[in-house]
Amino acid sequence: MDHPLFSSLPSEDQAYLAGLFGRHHFSYQEQRQIIENACDVRMWDKGSLSEWIDEEKSGRELFSTHLKHMKAEREKPTGYADFMPEERMPDKYKSLFVSSDTLMGRCPCPVEGEKTRCCNLKTLDVVQQCAFGCSYCSIQSFYNSHEIRVVENLGQRLSSLELEEGTWHIGTGQSSDSLLWGNEYGTLDALSAFARKHPNLIIELKTKSKRTDYLDLNLPLNMVPTWSLNAETIIAKEEHLTATLGQRLEAAQRARDKGLLIGFHLHPMVHFSGWEDEYGSLIDTIVSRFEPEDLMMFSLGTLTFTKAVLRELRSSQRKTRILDMDLTLTAGKYSYPLETKQKLFGFAYDRFPASWKQGSPFFYLCMEDPSLWEPTFGYSYPNDRAFEAAMRQSYLSELNKREHNQE
Incomplete structure (x- = not known):
């Protein structure tokens, strides 16, 4: 063959x-x-x-x-009761490299048209590749699968970096985990200096780790640590080597208690047997341990795969049930049918009490079809520009409130 x-x-x-x-x-x-x-x-x-x-x-x-x-x-919903995969062992090594290429990019939403509602997030690739072993991860198809590369001259690069006009929100978790290595390579020192230089710029640090020693650095308020959350079954069986749900929430509480604004991403939601009970319990726990004003954002999203990632997953033959799903082509990527997504997202948002839907946190769908907004939230945005404007107003408003309260 x-x-x-x-x-x-x-x-x-x-x-x-x-x-x-x-x-x-x-x-x-x-x-x-x-x-x-x-x-x-x-x-x-x-x-x-x-x-x-x-x-x-x-x-x-x-x-x-x-x-x-x-x-x-x-x-049918994916069954995990009889699935016991072996824990993936760490198989990556780290190296430092002097970056001469651009560090800036954009979120992976489709560029042409408005097939997904996009917030125009800019990305900053300070580390390439991740040491975690999430079975669905798209990063594995981007870089050498066994080498984690850390920018050695980051402070110098950032000091001379010219931002595009209109840049206000930068994510550092698209090419690696933002907090897995803390400040071991001085990346957070460099990002802190950059954030202080641009006080109206939101720098988001997305993680699945439990690490909190970086909190001793007294990060500026416009650096916002956020945690990708999931059901305990999915963390245990598909998000190998990552922190448990409890550890992630405890780390988020410590960041909150340090005075930082935080955020959560319930992403990717998986349609598996028992999903209602586990996602419902997760949201109930968040509501009991955090206040709405603690959070800058809360996003919902689900599994999406490019052809390259599907090919990588299938050729690796690692045990996973993440592709035991009705793969449907949407906006150039494969995901669940819209009906399944609407069921997942609507359930999650409805679980939050009304007190969480008064402006803070800012709820949104990440890289999803615009038709899903109205049935999920009861409102929608006519285009990407309106969505980005609403997000920007909400984020900067929460940042200004927090700065005012700490004066």
Whole structure:
């Protein structure tokens, strides 16, 4: 077989597929789909593809029956009760490099048109690659998978960096975890100096870590640590090497208690068996441990995959059920159908009491179809520019309030 994923399959699957394709006259596209399904079944730890093929049928009927079987599996909530993956071991090494390329980028929303509602986030790549092992992570397809590169001359680079007109919100968690290494390489010192130089610039530090020693640096208020949260089942079985939910929330409390504004991202939400109970409990815990004014933002989002990431996941053959889902092409990426997303997001937002919906925190959907806003929040924005303006007003208003309270 000349399909690039064929060689990543176990030898027994390769032998079975070679025989299957010899016995039945599938088109190249049909063979490609069967090979991808074979990879997925192995990743899900649900046996071999032979158990998903009924060879009492033949030809078109065999292929159609197989697709129906796979579709039924993908459409139901993902089951994790019988899934016990091995913890991924750290397999990356760190290196320092002198950056001569641009550090600035933009969020991965589609550029052309308004297929997703985009906030025009700018990105700052101070570290490339991540030491965590989240099964769904897109970073793994961007860089050398075993090398974490840290900008050595960051302070110098930032001191001479000219920002584009209109830049007000920069994220540092798109190419790596923002806080996993704390200030070990002086990155937070450099970012703090940059933040003080630009007091109306929001610098967001997104993390899945439990680290809080950086709080001794007395970060400026416009540096906002935020935590990506998830259900405990997803953290345990798909977000390898990351901090537990409890550890992330404790770290967020310590940052809050230090006087910093914080934020949360319930992202990616996963449609799995028991999702209502676990996400509902997570939100109840947040409401009981934090006040709305503690948070600058709270975003909702779910799984999205490019073709490159899907190819990387399937070829790696690591055990994961993250692709046990109804992959639907939307805005150039693969994700859940809109109906599933609406169910997830609507449930999460409805779980918050009315006191959390009075202006703080700023709730939004991250990289999602504009049609999902109205059914989720009861309001929407006519275009990206209006969304960005509302976010900017909310963020800067909360920052000004906090600065005023600390004077």
